[in-house]
Amino acid sequence: MSMLSRRQFVQGGSLVAAAGLLAGCGSASSGTGSSGPAADGEYTLVSEGKLTCISNLYFPPFEFMDDKTGEPRGFDIDMSKSLAEHLGLEVNWLPSQAFDSLVPTIKAGGTADVAIAGMTITDARKAEVDMSDPYIDSNQSLVTKVGSEDTMDTLDDASKKIAVQAGTTGADWAKENFPKAEIVPLDDIISAMNGVVTGSYAALVTDLPVSSYQIKNSFSSLQIIEEIPTGEQYGIAVSKDNPGLTKAINAALAEMEEDGSLDAIETEWFGAAL
Amino acid sequence: MRHGCTCGRGRAWVLAILLACVLALLPSVDALALTTNKATARPNEDGGSGVIGGIATRLTWEGTVEEGEEVSEVTLTLPEGGSFDGTSTKVTALEGLSRAKVEGEATPAGNRLTVSFSQPVSAGMLLRLEVEGMTFPSAGGDVVVGGTYLDQSGERPLADSKPIRTIANTPLQMMVATLDQSPAVEAWNANPFLGMFFKPQLLVTALFSLVPGWLLCLLIVVIAYPFAIVLGLLFAFMKISRYRPVRLVATLYVNVLRGTPLFLQIYIMFFGLPMMNVNINNNVLGVLVIAINASAYLAEIFRAGIQSIPLGQYEAASSIGMSYFQTMFSIILPQTVRRVIPTVTSDFITSYKDTSLLSSVGVMELMMFSKNLTSVSGNMTPYVAAALFYLVVTLPLIKAVTIIENRMANAERGGGPQHHKGKAAAAQEGGESAGEKPSERVMRAEALGTDPAPAPSSMAPSLASEV
Numbered sequence: 052m053s054m055l056s057r058r059q060f061v062q063g064g065s066l067v068a069a070a071g072l073l074a075g076c077g078s079a080s081s082g083t084g085s086s087g088p089a090a091d092g093e094y095t096l097v098s099e100g101k102l103t104c105i106s107n108l109y110f111p112p113f114e115f116m117d118d119k120t121g122e123p124r125g126f127d128i129d130m131s132k133s134l135a136e137h138l139g140l141e142v143n144w145l146p147s148q149a150f151d152s153l154v155p156t157i158k159a160g161g162t163a164d165v166a167i168a169g170m171t172i173t174d175a176r177k178a179e180v181d182m183s184d185p186y187i188d189s190n191q192s193l194v195t196k197v198g199s200e201d202t203m204d205t206l207d208d209a210s211k212k213i214a215v216q217a218g219t220t221g222a223d224w225a226k227e228n229f230p231k232a233e234i235v236p237l238d239d240i241i242s243a244m245n246g247v248v249t250g251s252y253a254a255l256v257t258d259l260p261v262s263s264y265q266i267k268n269s270f271s272s273l274q275i276i277e278e279i280p281t282g283e284q285y286g287i288a289v290s291k292d293n294p295g296l297t298k299a300i301n302a303a304l305a306e307m308e309e310d311g312s313l314d315a316i317e318t319e320w321f322g323a324a325l
Numbered sequence: 326m327r328h329g330c331t332c333g334r335g336r337a338w339v340l341a342i343l344l345a346c347v348l349a350l351l352p353s354v355d356a357l358a359l360t361t362n363k364a365t366a367r368p369n370e371d372g373g374s375g376v377i378g379g380i381a382t383r384l385t386w387e388g389t390v391e392e393g394e395e396v397s398e399v400t401l402t403l404p405e406g407g408s409f410d411g412t413s414t415k416v417t418a419l420e421g422l423s424r425a426k427v428e429g430e431a432t433p434a435g436n437r438l439t440v441s442f443s444q445p446v447s448a449g450m451l452l453r454l455e456v457e458g459m460t461f462p463s464a465g466g467d468v469v470v471g472g473t474y475l476d477q478s479g480e481r482p483l484a485d486s487k488p489i490r491t492i493a494n495t496p497l498q499m500m501v502a503t504l505d506q507s508p509a510v511e512a513w514n515a516n517p518f519l520g521m522f523f524k525p526q527l528l529v530t531a532l533f534s535l536v537p538g539w540l541l542c543l544l545i546v547v548i549a550y551p552f553a554i555v556l557g558l559l560f561a562f563m564k565i566s567r568y569r570p571v572r573l574v575a576t577l578y579v580n581v582l583r584g585t586p587l588f589l590q591i592y593i594m595f596f597g598l599p600m601m602n603v604n605i606n607n608n609v610l611g612v613l614v615i616a617i618n619a620s621a622y623l624a625e626i627f628r629a630g631i632q633s634i635p636l637g638q639y640e641a642a643s644s645i646g647m648s649y650f651q652t653m654f655s656i657i658l659p660q661t662v663r664r665v666i667p668t669v670t671s672d673f674i675t676s677y678k679d680t681s682l683l684s685s686v687g688v689m690e691l692m693m694f695s696k697n698l699t700s701v702s703g704n705m706t707p708y709v710a711a712a713l714f715y716l717v718v719t720l721p722l723i724k725a726v727t728i729i730e731n732r733m734a735n736a737e738r739g740g741g742p743q744h745h746k747g748k749a750a751a752a753q754e755g756g757e758s759a760g761e762k763p764s765e766r767v768m769r770a771e772a773l774g775t776d777p778a779p780a781p782s783s784m785a786p787s788l789a790s791e792v
Contacts, residue, residue: 151699154703174383174457188423188424223367226367226374230490234374236687236696237685238685242686246599248600249596250599251595251599251607251687280421280422281453282418282424284424
């Protein structure tokens with residue numbers, strides 16, 4: 052048996068380490084799902100018979116925790132139920148986690164099958180995970196406290212702090228359009244709203260449906276000073292290792308569009324089909 | 326009459342044409358069928374907010390189609406040196422807030438990008454072009470996006486956008502670009518573990534861009550700590566006061582602060598105070614929270630330190646006619662200080678690490694910077710870089726605590742610098758019964774005017790090992 056040179060040894064070692072890591076990931080994500088590598092139209096699930104979903108549950112009306120029961124509620128939750136029904140699965144919601152950790156979690160695999168989180172389809176996200184076809188359109192909004200005299204122009208100033216949710220398209224928009232202001236990324240949009248109410252931040256940028264819902268229901272001291280038409284579209288994040296699931300979800304979404312179940316959920320949460 | 330009428334109409338025409346000419350000559354935006362609303366670029370400075378030339382970024386251009394017009398093609402142009410090559414373009418058309426079904430095909434050619442639409446974009450629509458992967462001229466400077474568009478009447482010039490401020494390529498970015506091209510780095514990153522936790526490009530950028538956060542962490546804890554020490558001493562004295570109400574107040578303070586998480590205290594201060602219309606700068610508030618929290622722990626450390634001094638010393642001091650305060654300040658506290666130094670240093674390390682919790686409320690410290698970088702890159706390397714910044718402070722301090730503890734244990738056993746004992750010999754003695762250094766005992770006995778007699782063993786070693 053010939054001796055390995057040091058370089059060969061190191062390479063071999065890293066290969067073994069890499070293989071170990073890969074094997075670890077593989078066994079975690081295939082879990083109890085269908086056996087063998089996912090063929091066309093087949094997919095793996097974290098737990099059998101269930102569509103396991105993750106989200107940041109501080110994003111009403113898309114997802115939030117019920118005051119009394121603590122159960123997840125919202126447009127995305129209802130949509131996920133209908134989606135799971137169309138797929139012949141049960142839906143299983145995991146506890147809330149930070150929005151900016153959702154894509155890495157799906158990418159890593161093993162925890163959840165999908166992230167449904169009012170997540171805009173962007174190129175940056177598509178580089179990390181697969182995004183389903185869009186299921187709803189959205190826009191951005193600029194929110195200040197009632198009585199504030201700030202405008203789009205006065206907010207772009209070094210003395211102004213603008214709160215956003217970390218990792219969102221709203222955060223990107225704020226960074227791009229208020230280059231001089233200080234953009235403060237927070238874990239959830241509720242703390243951003245509290246911060247604007249108390250005057251810690253001059254304004255916040257978030258998705259328009261969220262700000263209008265929150266202003267109507269709980270933050271009456273806030274106002275939308277600018278509706279920002281971005282025409283962005285929400286999609287469902289699925290691991291790139293699970294293309295069969297993305298396909299199945301897209302087919303189910305098309306069905307939901309056709310049989311009117313998506314419209315029904317939109318009417319329930321937004322008063323009209325969008 | 327009819328004649329006059331035509332004549333009038335003719336005059337009106339001439340006037341209208343003249344007016345149109347004048348309007349066309351004026352640099353007026355209103356005369357255009359497609360108005361430029363804005364052009365912005367996504368910041369591409371790693372860990373910063375600048376737009377750097379020569380590095381791929383995303384350009385967002387927005388325009389509105391005016392009344393009675395239709396636009397079938399838009400061409401955007403960049404100044405010399407900018408490039409649209411290899412870009413992908415997303416076309417969004419909006420009527421008010423709802424999306425219109427408009428598709429476009431983009432053809433990049435050097436510093437020109439032509440987008441032709443499947444059907445003309447109609448009046449009143451907002452048109453947004455997001456061009457991913459374009460680059461601005463690497464020289465930096467204010468960049469204006471111009472171009473042309475096609476409507477029913479043919480090709481017309483597009484109004485220039487407001488300038489986008491770009492900066493020249495930085496040495497750091499060039500270093501990152503070099504790393505990007507290195508095959509060794511590529512091989513390194515191909516390993517899932519190394520690529521996720523130790524990506525060289527990100528490590529370099531993180532080490533640079535985390536510095537302000539690190540300095541803020543240090544600043545917060547260095548300013549907070551003296552306040553914490555003073556407050557801690559105050560509450561330590563209150564806890565050993567002979568008056569019950571004073572003791573109660575101090576116990577309440579210490580127990581509430583030690584019995585609740587710092588995270589909760591931060592939330593109460595940062596969200597509670599502004600609700601009572603007390604608006605304090607975030608960094609100052611951070612100093613305050615850290616100081617108050619540390620003071621509770623320090624109060625306990627100081628109290629234990631003071632009480633570890635044998636009662637006999639108080640009796641001895643009062644027997645030579647010293648007052649309580651004299652005893653405290655010239656006999657007890659100097660010894661206490663020595664005994665609590667390791668514990669206080671450990672507490673300092675804890676406070677320094679605890680500043681990371683302030684990231685949850687928007688203080689721009691180390692953790693915040695690394696979180697931002699991670700959320701942008703989806704990679705764990707910035708956290709590893711942050712760990713290095715924490716360790717560079719904590720490791721030397723931990724080492725210092727160990728050295729001081731060893732010296733103290735050594736001194737308690739009767740060793741000391743005067744004896745010039747070898748290190749090995751001192752180490753061999755480890756773990757034996759604690760006693761006071763003879764020379765010190767003599768000194769203290771002289772101060773107290775009593776015979777040098779063996780003092781009861783102290784609490785110091787147990788105190789030091791508490792942390």
